Amino acid sequence: MYEKTRAWIELNMDNLLHNVEQLKSHLFPGCQLMPAVKANAYGHGSILIAKALNQMGIRNFCVAAAIEGVALRKAGIEGQILVLGYTHPEAFDLLVEYDLTQTVVDAVYAALLADYGKPLKVHISVDTGMRRLGERSEHLSSILSFWKYKTLKITGLYSHLCVADGTSPMDVQFTLMQFQRFDTIVDALHQKGIDGFSTHIQGSYGFLNYPEFHYDYIRPGIALYGCKSLPDDQPRLELSLRPVLSLKARLSSVRTLLPGESAGYGLTFTAQKPLLIGTASIGYADGIPRSLSGKGYALIRGRRAPFIGRICMDQLLLDVTDIPDASPMDEVVLIGSSVFSDGISEYKNEICVEDLALQGQTISNEILSCLGERLERVAI
Numbered sequence: 001m002y003e004k005t006r007a008w009i010e011l012n013m014d015n016l017l018h019n020v021e022q023l024k025s026h027l028f029p030g031c032q033l034m035p036a037v038k039a040n041a042y043g044h045g046s047i048l049i050a051k052a053l054n055q056m057g058i059r060n061f062c063v064a065a066a067i068e069g070v071a072l073r074k075a076g077i078e079g080q081i082l083v084l085g086y087t088h089p090e091a092f093d094l095l096v097e098y099d100l101t102q103t104v105v106d107a108v109y110a111a112l113l114a115d116y117g118k119p120l121k122v123h124i125s126v127d128t129g130m131r132r133l134g135e136r137s138e139h140l141s142s143i144l145s146f147w148k149y150k151t152l153k154i155t156g157l158y159s160h161l162c163v164a165d166g167t168s169p170m171d172v173q174f175t176l177m178q179f180q181r182f183d184t185i186v187d188a189l190h191q192k193g194i195d196g197f198s199t200h201i202q203g204s205y206g207f208l209n210y211p212e213f214h215y216d217y218i219r220p221g222i223a224l225y226g227c228k229s230l231p232d233d234q235p236r237l238e239l240s241l242r243p244v245l246s247l248k249a250r251l252s253s254v255r256t257l258l259p260g261e262s263a264g265y266g267l268t269f270t271a272q273k274p275l276l277i278g279t280a281s282i283g284y285a286d287g288i289p290r291s292l293s294g295k296g297y298a299l300i301r302g303r304r305a306p307f308i309g310r311i312c313m314d315q316l317l318l319d320v321t322d323i324p325d326a327s328p329m330d331e332v333v334l335i336g337s338s339v340f341s342d343g344i345s346e347y348k349n350e351i352c353v354e355d356l357a358l359q360g361q362t363i364s365n366e367i368l369s370c371l372g373e374r375l376e377r378v379a380i
């Protein structure tokens with residue numbers, strides 16, 4: 001078995017189930033989860049995650065690109081798969097062949113989808129203020145006209161919130177306005193006698209900060225994986241979500257660095273005293289941001305090993321002076337918890353992706369979704 005040999009992700013499927021149940025327990029009757037499994041399920045591994053979700057009874061998914069939907073279908077994923085992003089007309093065949101539901105990104109695109117001539121399942125995107133995708137919510141007659149395209153089977157209407165994670169009065173006001181614009185268009189369509197389409201607007205923060213609003217689906221990504229975008233985020237609905245992902249690598253070598261000696265590319269780090277340094281077999285090509293060079297730390301045997309020098313493409317250096325028992329082949333934890341007992345003391349430490357995100361001046365979503373293809377993904 002070639003498992004856990006270099007650098008890998010461990011998926012805690014019990015935590016995934018826990019998060020699904022937590023989210024479900026706060027949904028209004030009739031509302032269902034449509035998890036975002038785009039970007040390889042935020043780096044977790046879209047097939048492993050979607051299969052597990054299928055087994056938990058989830059039958060709706062959203063992805064960003066048609067090819068992501070194709071990969072899920074090839075792996076046997078059942079249910080509705082909504083493509084949230086743009087699909088080029090030359091790839092429309094994929095939508096038919098793999099039974100994917102395409103987003104109508106605006107009126108120009110609706111005409112392209114109709115020109116294709118074959119029946120397509122679509123959800124209409126409505127722009128309620130983000131100004132990214134969707135037909136503007138004021139354009140009722142334009143949106144209405146999409147129903148005239150006989151080959152378009154319109155099964156949903158949705159929008160996206162852009163400041164739902166914000167708690168300032170301005171952000172709240174803007175989000176409430178987005179909900180209102182969405183409700184207005186939904187009501188107007190119903191009044192015109194148009195029915196039979198589902199509605200959805202909330203992602204993770206849209207749901208956690210505005211749980212009193214309810215539609216047919218919520219589209220959680222980051223919350224489903226048990227994370228917040230940033231450590232200080234405090235959504236109004238406080239769920240006990242648990243991280244699904246741990247990131248680990250092997251310690252490949254341990255060596256001494258003499259006072260005055262430098263290490264790594266650019267020799268940016270210099271030892272002031274004798275140091276013990278370790279090399280971990282994971283680098284920026286695996287998704288450890290290079291901007292964390294000289295910042296942050298990993299865990300070995302329950303203790304902290306600070307990053308030193310520049311993070312390399314495939315490896316990184318750690319100061320293990322305070323972990324004198326650190327040995328080649330030890331597990332290095334980049335995200336997750338590390339527990340170790342030497343018979344005398346017990347050491348226990350944890351690194352959350354949110355802390356890594358803060359240090360790397362980004363959000364958890366980016367760190368996770370950039371985790372590399374070559375990492376093994378192991379369900380536990």
Ligand SMILES: *Cc1c(COP(=O)(O)O)cnc(C)c1O
Pocket residue numbers: 036038084160202203204205219220221222223365
């Ligand atoms: C990515 C995405 C989501 C999920 O976002 P989270 O904040 O991770 O929950 C939902 N809807 C759309 C349109 C998205 O692009």
